[in-house]
Amino acid sequence: MPDSKFDSFIYDKDNSVHFLDEIEDDNTYYSKYYEHMLCPECEIATVTRSHSKNGKLYIKTNKNSKHGITNGIPCYLAQPPAPQYVIKGHLRQLRNNHNLQNKLKTLIRILKKREVAKNTNIDKESYTDALSLYYTPKNKAVKNRAVIPKYSINQWYYIPKNEIVAIYGKVKIEVHVISNDDNTKQNKYWRFYNVKSNKLITSMWANKYPNDIEDGIYYFATFGTKEQYKSFYNLIPFDSVEGISLEKVK
Numbered sequence: 001m002p003d004s005k006f007d008s009f010i011y012d013k014d015n016s017v018h019f020l021d022e023i024e025d026d027n028t029y030y031s032k033y034y035e036h037m038l039c040p041e042c043e044i045a046t047v048t049r050s051h052s053k054n055g056k057l058y059i060k061t062n063k064n065s066k067h068g069i070t071n072g073i074p075c076y077l078a079q080p081p082a083p084q085y086v087i088k089g090h091l092r093q094l095r096n097n098h099n100l101q102n103k104l105k106t107l108i109r110i111l112k113k114r115e116v117a118k119n120t121n122i123d124k125e126s127y128t129d130a131l132s133l134y135y136t137p138k139n140k141a142v143k144n145r146a147v148i149p150k151y152s153i154n155q156w157y158y159i160p161k162n163e164i165v166a167i168y169g170k171v172k173i174e175v176h177v178i179s180n181d182d183n184t185k186q187n188k189y190w191r192f193y194n195v196k197s198n199k200l201i202t203s204m205w206a207n208k209y210p211n212d213i214e215d216g217i218y219y220f221a222t223f224g225t226k227e228q229y230k231s232f233y234n235l236i237p238f239d240s241v242e243g244i245s246l247e248k249v250k
């Protein structure tokens with residue numbers, strides 16, 4: 001079973017959530033955060049920085065450290081990531097049952113709740129409900145519980161390429177329209193910016209999205225992939241209508 005890789009942690013000295021981009025720098029990491037990092041979900045397991053073969057950082061559970069169990073359900077990050085084929089089948093089923101929006105709205109609800117409670121002493125709703133699934137692995141008789149990995153859109157650089165994951169966060173959206181070369185068709189796309197730094201994060205084609213979204217700051221959640229387009233990485237939603245959930249902040 002592969003371990004979960006994730007993009008955030010709790011710093012045990014300020015009890016708040018921190019992200020991968022804050023531990024990029026070795027000096028900061030070793031002088032401040034090393035051995036002071038807890039699971040951002042259960043706050044019980046200790047976690048650590050690691051890097052994949054291509055050098056990209058991620059956070060993982062320390063060997064032999066155990067995650068918490070709440071009401072019989074293991075911590076979201078104690079559950080292995082589901083294989084991609086399973087995630088695709090699961091999302092197709094959710095789409096057929098018109099259930100994609102429910103799951104995405106749960107992500108936004110948790111995001112808002114945790115934003116308000118800066119200290120983490122809140123009754124935490126787990127991501128498990130929105131992102132877990134069961135499947136029967138090949139050549140096995142028993143079902144496995146697994147989860148769809150989730151990433152903050154503000155940690156875009158660290159999101160794995162060409163894999164369907166949940167991507168969510170508070171983000172600034174700008175609506176743009178371009179015409180194709182012979183001016184016969186207009187294409188609408190959204191640009192996402194980091195709310196704090198105002199830096200461009202990524203873009204997404206939005207022709208099919210029905211609502212007239214205006215520029216502004218939104219809570220955003222989608223199931224989608226990060227895919228190369230020319231020299232950029234675009235966000236490609238699994239479903240360009242039902243697979244996107246938005247709530248305006250201001």
Ligand SMILES: [Zn+2]
Nearest residue numbers: 039042067075
């Ligand atoms: Zn945990």
